[in-house]
Amino acid sequence: MRPNKEAIEFDNSVENAVKKYLNNKQAYCMYPGCNMHAISSHTISKKISLNQISENGILFSPESKRMYPEKKYGIGEIGINDASTFKGFCKIHDEIFFSVDKNGIKSQKDVFLQVYRVLNFIIFNENVINKMAPLFYEKLNTSLKNENIKKIIERGKNTATEANEIRIKKLNKYSSNILNIINAGGLNSATFDEEAFLTLDITMDQDIQENSHNKNEDNLIIVHRKVNYHIPVAMATKVSFSLNTQGKEDELFLICIPYENYSDLIIMFAKGKSLFAKNNHYLHYIYNDLNMLELIEKTMVNSEDWWMSPREWY
Template identity: 25%
Template sequence: MIQEIATKIDMVSNEIIDEYFEDHMRIFESDNEKKREFYKTISIKQKRWSKQQTCIVEGCSEKSIKRSHTIQKSGPIASVSRNSLVYVPEQDYKTGQLVIKSKGINEASTFPGFCSEHEKIFSSFEEDKNLFSEEAITLQLYRTVCRELFRLSVEQEMFQKQMEEYISFRDSKFLLMTKERLTEKWLKENDVNLTSISFREDSLLKALEKNIQEIAETYNVIESQHLAQLTEAIKNNNEKSLNASVVNVDTLIPVAMSGFGAFHVTEDRRVLVFIGVYPNVEKNETCIVLFSSSEDKDYFNAYMNQFTNILDLLNIVERFMVRGTDHWFIHPQLWDDMSEQKKQTILSETIIRGKGIDFPLDYSIFDELRSEIIEYAEAVELPLEEQNKLASEKEKLNKAFKSDS
C-alpha cells in the first residue's frame, strides 16, 4: 500500500515537472504574477544604488557619500545636456526592457562609491571641464573601474537573491499543483501530508547560476588586474606604466560614457577594455580614453591598431554604446531626432549583448557628425583603402530605418 502511494505521488510530480520543462512559464497564473516574481528582487539594486555604502577604497571603513560622480558633471555631462537634462538608457523594471530616460545632470553618472575624504582626490579636476594631465586621466579611470566593481557586486547580489526567491516560489507552486492533481480527497483517504517538493535539474536555474559565476569571474579579473594596476600607478605616480590610450578629437561627439566592453581572442580568453568618452562643448572637442590590463597588452594594441582616423574612433564609441556598456549619456536632441525604429534597434541590441566590441555596427548612431566627417574626407585625395572605408561608412548612413512621419 505504501509503495503504491509513493508511486502515484512520483508519477504525478514527475508529470508536472515534465510539463514545467516544456514551458517554464506555466507555473505562473498570470503575466502580473510572473513580473512580480522576476522583478521583486530589483528593490535590492535600487536600494544599493540609492543608499550610502562602505567606501569602496580598500581599507576604508567610512560611509560613502550618496552621489559620487563617475563622469564629471561639469564638462562631459553638461556638454551633452539640454536644460540640465541628459538621456540615459535604463531598464524598465515593469517590462524588463531597456528604455531611454531623462535624468538631471546632478544625478547622472553617480553611485555611492567614496567617502567624503576619498572624494577629495578627484577635486583637482572634478570642477574642471578638461582632463589635462596623465594623473587626472588615471584618477578618472580609477573611479570608472570602481563604479563597475560596485555595479557588478550589486548585480551578483541581486541575481543570487532572485535565484533563491525563484526556487522558493517554484517549489511552492509544484507542491500546490501536485496536491490539486492528487485531489484533497485522495490525500485524506491515504493519510498523506505533502509538505515540500523540490528538484535541482532546472535549466532556468542553471542559466542564472552561469550568469552569477560569470559576474564573479569578471569582478575578480577587474579587481586583481585593472584596479590593482591603477592603484599601483596612482600610489607611485607612474601613470606611464598603464596599458592605456588617450586620443583628443577636434570635434564634439555628443555622448558621455564610461564602462567596459570585451572581445574574445579564443573561446576561453576574453579581453576587457575600459572606455571613457568626455566631450567638451566649449572647446568643441572630445577626449577618448581606453584602458586594458597589462596582461592583455598585445591583444589591446592589436585591437587599437585597427583604428587610424576619426571615423574609426567614432566607430569605437558606437560599438561600446551597443556592444559594451549602457552607462552612456546622450544629448536629448540627437535622440529625439532619431526614428523610433532606429531607437529600438539600438536599445534592443544593447540589452541583448550578443556580440563583443570587435564586431562593427552596420548602421550609424551619429548621422550628422558622420556625414560632416565624410564630406570633409571626400574633399581631399585619399588612398584606395581609405576610399573603401568611406564607402562602408556611407552604407551605414543609408541603412534603412523607417521614419516616424
C-alpha cells in the same frame, strides 16, 4: 495579453532590491582602508562635461521600461544630478578627483585618476548584479518542479557565482594596481598638447597573475586620445563584444568625456587576451576618426553606462 501577476511581483522585487542597494545610506568608501560613509558623486564630471551635453538638466540614457506584459529596453531621460553617479567614495577621498572634475584630463596622472574612478564605478555596478542574482535563482527554484532541472540550475548558479567573484576580484586588482601607481608618484604631470595620444603599458602585480598561464596576459594597455571636436556622449563602461568573424569576444573598458570644444577618449584592455593588442590593432580605432566613432557606437549598443545629449537623439 494580461500581465502575469507573479511575474510583475518578481519584477518589482528585483527593482526594489536594486533601488535599496543604490540608495543605501550606509555605503562605505571604496578607497582602501577607509571606513567612512560614501557620498553620491559623478563618475564623469558634471561641471565641465555633463553640463556640456545636457538640455535643461536632462540627458538621455538606456533604461528598461515596463510595457505590460513585459519590459522593453529603451532610451529615457535621466537628470544630470543622477547621470554617472554612484556611492563609491567618502567626501575626503572624492577630493582626489578635484583637478579632473575642474580642469579635465590634462596630464598622465589625470588619465590614471579617471581610470581608477571608472573601475570603481564598474565594481560598484557588478556588486549590484550580485545583489540581484539570488532573487532570480530563488524565483527559478520555486517555479520548477523537476528536481533534475533544479540540480542543473543550481550548478549553473554556482558556476555563475564563481565567475562573477573572479571577475570582481580581477577588477579590484586592476583598481588596486592603478591606485598604487598614482600614489607612488613619478607620473608625468606635464600638460598634454592638443591632439595628444598616449599609450601606457601597465604591468600587473604577481597576485593578479596567479591564475594566468601567461604571466603577462593580464597586463593592461591604457590608450588616451584628446580629440579636437565635441563628441555628444559621455561613457564609462566595460563591454564584451566580438571584433572578428570567429566570434571571440574582447573585453574593453571605454571612457568618453565630452567638453565644450573637444573630447577625451580612453580605452583599456588586457594586453595578452585582447585582439586590440594583437598587431597594435587598437591603433585602427584610435587614430582614425570614423573608426573611433564606430567603436563608440558599437559600445553604446552593448552597454548601459552612457549618457547622451537629447538634441543629438532627435
